[in-house]
Structures are given as structure tokens and as C-alpha cells.
Amino acid sequence: MSENLATSRTASRWKPRRKWSQWSERLVYVLFGAFALLSIATTAGIIASLVFEAIEFFKAVPFTHFLFDGEWTPLFANPQYGILVLISATLMTAAIALCVAIPLGLMAAIYLSEFAAPKLRRWLKPSLELLAGIPSVVHGYFALIFVTPILQALIPGVEVFNALSAGLVMGIAILPTVASLSEDAIFAVPQSLRQGAYALGTTRREAIQNVVLPGALSGIVASCILGMARAVGETMIVTIAAGQNPRPIKPDLSFLDPRLSVQTMTSFIVQVSQGDAPVNSIEYKTIFAVGMTLFIITLLLNIISFWFVNRFRESYE
Amino acid sequence: MTQIDQVDQSTPASPSRFQANLAQRYRADQIFQTAALLSVLIALFVLIMLLGDVFITGFPRFIQDFPSFLLSYPSRRAAQAGILSPLVGTIWLLILTGLFAIPTGVGAGIFLEEFAANTRLARLIEINIGNLAAVPSIIYGLLALQVFVRWMEPITGGRSVLAGGLTLALLILPIIIVATREALRSVPNSIRQAGFAVGTTRWQVVRDHVLPIALPGILTGTILALSRAIGETAPLITIGALTFIAFLPPLSPIIEGLRSPFTALPIQTYNWISRPQPEFQNNAAAAIVMLLIVLLLMNATAIYLRNRTQKIRND
Numbered sequence: 001m002s003e004n005l006a007t008s009r010t011a012s013r014w015k016p017r018r019k020w021s022q023w024s025e026r027l028v029y030v031l032f033g034a035f036a037l038l039s040i041a042t043t044a045g046i047i048a049s050l051v052f053e054a055i056e057f058f059k060a061v062p063f064t065h066f067l068f069d070g071e072w073t074p075l076f077a078n079p080q081y082g083i084l085v086l087i088s089a090t091l092m093t094a095a096i097a098l099c100v101a102i103p104l105g106l107m108a109a110i111y112l113s114e115f116a117a118p119k120l121r122r123w124l125k126p127s128l129e130l131l132a133g134i135p136s137v138v139h140g141y142f143a144l145i146f147v148t149p150i151l152q153a154l155i156p157g158v159e160v161f162n163a164l165s166a167g168l169v170m171g172i173a174i175l176p177t178v179a180s181l182s183e184d185a186i187f188a189v190p191q192s193l194r195q196g197a198y199a200l201g202t203t204r205r206e207a208i209q210n211v212v213l214p215g216a217l218s219g220i221v222a223s224c225i226l227g228m229a230r231a232v233g234e235t236m237i238v239t240i241a242a243g244q245n246p247r248p249i250k251p252d253l254s255f256l257d258p259r260l261s262v263q264t265m266t267s268f269i270v271q272v273s274q275g276d277a278p279v280n281s282i283e284y285k286t287i288f289a290v291g292m293t294l295f296i297i298t299l300l301l302n303i304i305s306f307w308f309v310n311r312f313r314e315s316y317e
Numbered sequence: 318m319t320q321i322d323q324v325d326q327s328t329p330a331s332p333s334r335f336q337a338n339l340a341q342r343y344r345a346d347q348i349f350q351t352a353a354l355l356s357v358l359i360a361l362f363v364l365i366m367l368l369g370d371v372f373i374t375g376f377p378r379f380i381q382d383f384p385s386f387l388l389s390y391p392s393r394r395a396a397q398a399g400i401l402s403p404l405v406g407t408i409w410l411l412i413l414t415g416l417f418a419i420p421t422g423v424g425a426g427i428f429l430e431e432f433a434a435n436t437r438l439a440r441l442i443e444i445n446i447g448n449l450a451a452v453p454s455i456i457y458g459l460l461a462l463q464v465f466v467r468w469m470e471p472i473t474g475g476r477s478v479l480a481g482g483l484t485l486a487l488l489i490l491p492i493i494i495v496a497t498r499e500a501l502r503s504v505p506n507s508i509r510q511a512g513f514a515v516g517t518t519r520w521q522v523v524r525d526h527v528l529p530i531a532l533p534g535i536l537t538g539t540i541l542a543l544s545r546a547i548g549e550t551a552p553l554i555t556i557g558a559l560t561f562i563a564f565l566p567p568l569s570p571i572i573e574g575l576r577s578p579f580t581a582l583p584i585q586t587y588n589w590i591s592r593p594q595p596e597f598q599n600n601a602a603a604a605i606v607m608l609l610i611v612l613l614l615m616n617a618t619a620i621y622l623r624n625r626t627q628k629i630r631n632d
Contacts (some may be wrong), residue, residue, distance in 0.1 A: 036531065144590065145370070
């Protein structure tokens with residue numbers, strides 16, 4: 001065979017069958033392109049299904065009531081749908097979580113990127129990722145069975161289900177997200193900037209605080225905002241540990257007492273889903289209205305993060 | 318910072334005003350470094366507490382007349398309850414999710430990175446994927462409730478294991494796409510150019526040369542994504558999987574199995590946690606032990622694969 005090919009006289013006998021390879025190329029292009037469009041279809045599907053049912057919901061409940069009522073009692077005989085009740089609880093647990101996750105996560109990121117020896121770093125990073133891989137239902141168990149009794153022993157008036165325990169453990173749950181993304185941003189600041197700072201006579205901490213962190217600011221803020229989006233959308237921890245108790249909005253701010261049981265947007269959705277709400281019932285529509293509110297909040301956070309990254313990105317050549 | 322300011326203000330004529338104050342600055346450094354180390358240690362300490370608490374509570378129940386916990390169905394009596402149907406349900410979900418998500422996710426990643434890089438469509442999809450990554454998983458549950466459970470009921474059979482697999486596949490699709498793109502991006506361009514130079518099509522280069530090199534990276538990302546899917550609870554509850562299931566989906570005909578209702582380890586765990594009796598909570602801890610064993614095996618495989626490829630690249 002190879003002898004034949006070697007002579008130029010027989011070269012014409014070589015007929016490449018390009019048809020099949022061109023055809024397969026086109027097939028792959030169309031098929032994989034369709035797969036890529038699936039992600040757009042997912043977004044479209046999310047928006048369509050949320051809006052579709054939410055419109056149905058707002059036919060039954062006036063929009064102003066939804067926004068401004070001070071009580072959330074959808075399962076009562078005379079229901080009220082004040083979403084602020086759920087939003088305030090959601091933001092409270094998320095704020096507690098961020099109070100844990102941002103300082104600890106950022107400092108852990110600084111340690112991993114700036115102080116840890118390469119060998120230690122190789123061990124610590126996978127351990128943090130392991131922490132990130134723990135399912136939220138496990139965190140919920142930990143909050144309810146382990147953290148809450150400790151809090152009850154330390155602080156008077158802590159209920160069995162409370163926002164504080166859920167928020168603290170949620171902070172631990174989102175800590176790896178914040179730490180890992182911040183670490184990427186800090187690690188990406190070029191070494192020459194640190195060396196420049198040292199040459200000016202700064203210590204390590206001064207170089208980190210005045211040169212490295214400002215250089216990584218956009219990435220750090222993006223990681224914190226993503227952490228917040230995670231906290232707002234986190235479901236199982238708040239459902240298990242914070243209970244199902246919507247607190248009416250009152251001027252005495254009792255609804256913001258973290259020792260008490262609250263109901264977040266996500267735990268309301270779980271509560272209704274558990275009860276097997278029939279399609280077309282008002283409960284069924286309500287979870288979509290709440291879901292849409294949740295989606296809009298996380299979308300806004302995402303847009304802020306996107307804007308911030310683009311506005312403050314330091315690019316290094 | 319203040320020291321640097323002072324340097325700026327001091328003129329060469331008055332060098333005595335410059336005080337380096339090194340002792341104090343080094344002390345501040347020491348405190349800062351200790352605080353940073355402490356943050357890492359706190360995170361690890363909590364991890365150890367969490368795992369320790371779960372294992373101390375759950376392990377005795379797990380090995381109590383050993384295989385019976387694995388081989389019995391959930392029951393109203395805590396001592397006789399087991400995790401057979403949740404465990405089998407989780408395996409079903411794992412297989413179905415992988416079946417749906419891996420081909421589509423890897424395909425989409427290949428399309429975006431190799432066929433349509435730097436087009437407007439690719440950028441739009443990239444932004445969109447960034448958005449999807451921040452969407453809470455319970456929202457995917459609502460989408461699935463509407464689409465897979467309601468509209469596609471004739472196919473999926475409603476609240477079935479098929480609907481659950483599709484839901485989780487949608488959830489991890491963005492993760493797999495991103496992992497695939499990153500793995501493909503790390504393949505040197507010279508390999509593609511060499512392929513084109515001998516007259517192959519783009520797909521042939523990708524199939525025969527780029528993909529084999531990128532495969533370990535893709536596998537790592539995929540396994541991590543699947544392990545995330547296995548731990549998800551909220552979207553499955555939303556599509557209505559929180560029920561008492563004391564049977565297994567039949568394997569033949571397979572379509573019956575796909576369309577049968579199911580439960581999974583995290584759901585059963587949640588079910589047991591939400592009961593007040595401590596015996597059930599011990600069961601929850603034991604179920605978590607099983608869940609963590611599955612996840613640990615998957616994560617360890619992923620990390621092993623990644624470390625192995627990094628070594629190859631360094632050599």
C-alpha cells in the first residue's frame with residue numbers, strides 16, 4: 001500500500017471522502033449549538049414560568065397589597081400577602097450570614113494567597129472546597145441539633161427555631177464561596193506590585209492593605225455579592241433551623257429579633273411545596289410570586305456585581 | 318499608611334522627623350497574620366465539628382446490625398427505618414442527571430469554546446451562564462414544577478424520578494459548561510493548528526486531539542457538579558418529591574421506572590430532621606453519613622484526577 005502511494009503515478013487513486021467529515025462537522029455544529037442555546041432556554045423558561053403564574057397571582061391579589069401589607073398570612077381564612085415580611089426575614093438571615101462569611105472568608109483568602117507556604121496551601125484549598133461541597137441539608141441539621149442548643153445556653157430567649165442559628169451556619173456555608181473567589185482575585189494581583197510596595201519600605205501587611213487588596217477589589221466585591229446572592233437563595237438551612245413563622249412588620253422592630261423563629265421567602269416555598277398544593281390554587285400561584293421576587297432580588301445583585309467588576313476592574317498586562 | 322505619608326511630607330532638610338517605627342509596624346503585621354491564620358482555622362474547626370457531630374450521632378445507628386439500615390425502607394418506627402429507597406433514588410438521580418447533563422454540557426462547552434469563540438452569541442451565552450450560576454436552586458425547582466411536572470406530565474409522569482433527573486441536570490448544566498470551557502482553554506493552540514495543517518475539520522481536531530487532552534479537566538468539573546446535584550434538596554422538594562416511598566422504581570420496563578415516584582438521601586434526611594423525636598434525628602445523622610460517604614468518594618476522585626493532570630503538565 002505504502003509503495004503504491006509513494007509513486008506519483010498512483011497519486012490520483014487517493015480519493016479523500018470529505019463528504020462524511022463535512023457532514024459530521026455540520027451535524028456537530030448544529031447539535032452542540034442547540035445544547036448551548038439550552039442555557040438561554042433555561043433562563044427564558046425560568047422567567048416565563050415565574051411571570052406566567054405570578055400574573056395569575058396578581059389577578060387575585062392587588063400588587064400594592066403585595067408590596068405594602070405588613071402581614072403574611074396566606075394560609076389563613078382572611079389571607080394577607082405582605083411580601084415585606086418574608087423579604088425582611090430573608091435579608092436578616094442573609095445579613096447575619098455575611099457578618100460571618102465576609103470577614104472570615106476574606107481573611108482566609110488573604111492567608112491562603114499571601115501567607116501560607118505553597119505546601120500548606122495545597123492542603124488548605126481542597127479542605128475549603130470540601131467545606132463548600134457539604135450539602136445544605138447537612139448544614140441545616142448542624143444548625144438545629146448542634147448550634148441552636150449552644151445559643152440557647154448562651155443567650156436568653158432563643159427559640160428552638162431561630163434566625164440567628166440559621167444565619168450563623170449559613171455564613172459558614174457560604175464562607176468557602178467568598179474565600180475561594182476572593183483568593184482567586186488576590187492571587188491574580190501581579191507579584192511586581194507587591195515587590196514595588198516592599199521597595200518603598202512597607203511591611204507585608206501594609207503592602208496587602210494598601211496595594212494588593214485595592215488591586216483585587218473588584219473580584220473581592222464580586223465574591224461578596226455572589227455570597228449574598230447565595231445567602232438570599234439558600235433554602236434548606238433556613239427551612240430547618242429558622243422555622244416557618246412569618247413575623248408581622250411592626251414599628252417596634254420585633255420582626256427583626258434574630259432570636260425568634262422567622263419565615264424567609266425560600267422556606268415559604270418549601271412549606272407550600274411540602275403540602276402538595278393543587279395546581280391553580282392560590283397557594284400554588286403564591287409560590288411563583290414569591291419565587292419571582294426572589295429571582296428579581298438575585299438578578300439585581302448579579303447586575304450590581306457585574307457593573308462593579310466592569311467599573312473597577314484593574315487589568316494587569 | 319501614616320508612615321508613608323510622613324515620608325512624603327518630610328523634606329531632606331529635616332530627616333529626623335522620619336520615624337520608621339518598625340517595632341510597632343511589625344507587631345501590627347504579626348497580629349494581622351495571626352488573625353488571617355485564625356480565620357482559616359475557624360473554618361476548618363467548624364468543618365471538623367460538623368463532621369464529628371454527624372459521625373458521633375449517626376455512625377452507631379449506621380452500623381447497628383450493619384446492613385439493615387441500608388437495606389430497609391423508611392418506616393414510621395424509627396428503629397426499623399432504613400435508607401434503601403432513598404439510596405436507590407439517589408443512584409437513579411445520579412445516573413439520569415449525568416446522562417442528561419454531561420453530553421449537553423460538554424457539547425455546549427465545545428461549541429462555545431471551539432466553534433463560536435468570540436462571537437456575539439458566545440458572549441451573550443457567557444453572560445447568561447454567569448447569571449444562571451447565581452440563580453437559587455429553588456427557582457430551578459419552580460421551573461421544573463411548571464415545565465417537567467405540569468407541561469411534560471405525559472412524558473415524565475409528573476413527580477417522577479425522570480423529572481427529578483431533568484431538574485438536577487438543568488441545575489448543573491452551567492457548571493459543566495464552564496468547567497468544559499476552562500479545560501478546553503488550557504489546551505495549547507498549537508495542537509489545533511497542527512490538526513488544521515494536515516487538513517482535518519474542526520470537529521476532527523476537537524474529537525481526536527483537543528478533547529483527549531482536556532478530558533481529565535472536564536471529568537473533574539463534571540464530578541464536582543454531579544456531587545453538587547446529589548446534595549441538592551430544595552428543587553426536589555419543590556417538584557414534590559417529599560413523600561413516603563417504600564418501593565423501588567422497577568428496572569423493567571425501564572420507562573415504568575423512569576416515571577415512578579422517588580425519594581433521595583437528602584430528602585429523606587430532611588424528612589427525619591423535621592420530626593421531633595430524637596430517634597428519627599439519629600436516623601437523619603446516619604443518612605447524612607451515607608450521603609457524605611458518597612460525596613467524599615466523588616470529591617476525592619475529582620481532586621485525584623486534578624492533581625494527576627497538574628503533575629503531568631508540570632513534567
